[in-house]
């Protein structure tokens with residue numbers, strides 16, 4: 001098993017159905033990753049340890065998803081210089097706007113690359129991580145280019161009645 005270069009973390013088991021979209025992209029592009037539940041509020045010590053050891057464990061990108069008062073991506077960015085991609089998970093109460101606002105408005109000095117709300121954001125988080133890793137991995141760059149070309153090729157020129 002290759003050492004994971006991407007860490008997918010999420011605040012709760014209930015986030016996994018969203019964050020799995022990121023994992024699926026990484027699987028498709030043959031990128032080694034790990035997936036962990038790390039809650040900013042429920043398991044703060046786990047969050048601290050994860051951030052403290054991220055560099056030494058060889059993580060190059062962290063994709064962090066959370067919903068509601070979504071402090072996980074920002075707190076992780078405060079604890080490690082490994083780039084953090086934030087995914088606002090869609091919530092029932094406020095449709096994920098709460099998650100988005102909690103993640104996107106970081107103070108100067110601790111950036112989080114914030115994706116769209118929900119499944120599309122998680123998938124894009126996987127693609128963003130792939131793009132970062134592809135800067136220094138020619139084989140991955142080829143796989144990513146091929147994935148993007150296939151997506152473009154799958155879009156018909158004319159609409160049809162459904």
Ligand code: RP5
Pocket residue numbers: 010011012013014015039065066067068069089
């Ligand atoms: C957040 O609270 C999690 O990221 C999750 O999106 C949300 C709800 O968590 P559960 O109550 O489903 O565990 O911390």
